[in-house]
Amino acid sequence: MSATTTSSVPENIFSQRRRIIASVLVLIAALCFSAKAVLVKLAYRYEIDSISLLTLRMVFSLPFFLAIAIWAKNRAVKENRHIILSRREWFYIFILGLSGYYLASMLDFIGLAYITAGLERLILFLYPTMVLGMNVLFFKKTVTRVQWIALALTYGGVALALLDRTQLGVGSNVPLGAILIFFSGFTYAIYLVGSGQYIAKVGSLRYTCLAMIAASIGVIAQHGIIYQWDLWHYPLQVYTLSIIMAIFSTVLPTFMMSEAIRIIGSGNVAIIGSIGPVVTIILGYFLLGESFGIWQLLGTILVIIGVLRISLK
Known part of the structure; x- marks a missing residue:
């Protein structure tokens, strides 16, 4: 998943060189986010459960988010723009962090035990359509004709991908995996919809750190209750993959996306970031030996077109 979405910024504020650099950052971040599913699947080969793997990811990424939050x-205190949050605001940020990075990540990691990395990224890519639905439901926004067409394209594309015969042999329960990944995207959409007012108040950098810290606390606490933090008996490869996942598929791309959105706007970020599902399919093919058929490719194209229409709108 990608970083928190904020409103678009007029391009003429920044120089062409900075906008080019921001575009490169989005491309790198999309590649890093796309590699996450592949890293999870590689780690599963060493018989680690989803909760322990997610906990290792959070344990290795938490120090970075703590340091950046401090x-x-x-910096905000020094520049006399530090915002003091109320207890209620702390509570809501904690809950949103649990939704966006704890529950969403947990469902994602469990779902990856049943479906391919490529299909996982494709279903997760639906989250902008869920944001649209929540805006309609809670904020009474209207859906345009173009958006209805985009919704039909996205969910029709996922249906095509699920019908692909190459998906039938990748896990014991592909429909269950698809449902888990769908609700992973849904909980992340809840996080995005609820985050707007807090991002505007404290800034995307501090808010993202606080949300990730909240999620880390939830994951680590859950592992303590279930497994008593028995984390250090796995092969070295598991810790190597977890560290790579924490740094290159969590910390770095999160802040790359945030900075790019600030410079070139969320619409341009959506265009460049749409490469994500395709990259995951390619990585899954070469690194995991996952197969894909014509229906999955057609479905991926439809989903990307539909999501881009909604995101740019």
């Missing part, structure tokens, strides 16, 4: 607070 740095962002000190």
Whole structure:
């Protein structure tokens, strides 16, 4: 999944060189996010459960988010723009963090035990359509004709991908995996819809750190209750993959996306980031030996077109 979405920024504020750099950052971040599913599937080969793997990811990424949160607070205090949050605001940020990065990640990691990395990324890519639905339901926004067409394209594309025969032999329960991944995207959409007012108040950098810290606390606490933090008996390859996942598929791309959205706007980020599902399919093919058929490719194209129409709108 990608970083928190904010409103578009007029391009003429920044120089062409900075906009080019921001575009490269989005491309790198999309590649990093796409590799996450592949890293999870590689780690599963060493017989680690989803909760322990997710906990290792959070354990290795938590120090970075703590350090950046402290740095962002000190900078804000120095520049006399530090915002003090109320207990209620802390509570809501904690809940949103649990939704966007704890529950969503948990469902994602469990779902990957049943479906291919390529199909996982394709279903997760639906989250902008869920954001649209929540805006209609809770904020009474209207759906345009173009958006209805885009919705039909996206969900029709996922249906085509699920009908692909190459998906039938990848796990014991492909429909269950698809449902888990869908609700992973749904909980992330809840996080995005609820985050707007807090991002505007404290800034995307500090808010993202606080949300990730909340999610890390939830994951680590759950592992303690279930497994008593028995994390250090796995092969070295598991820790190597977890560290790579924490740094290159969590910390770095999160802030790359945030900075790019600030410079070139969320619409342009959506265009470049649409490469994600295709990259995951390619990585899954070469690194995991996953197969894909014509229906999955057609479905992927439809989903990307539909999501782009909604995101750019």
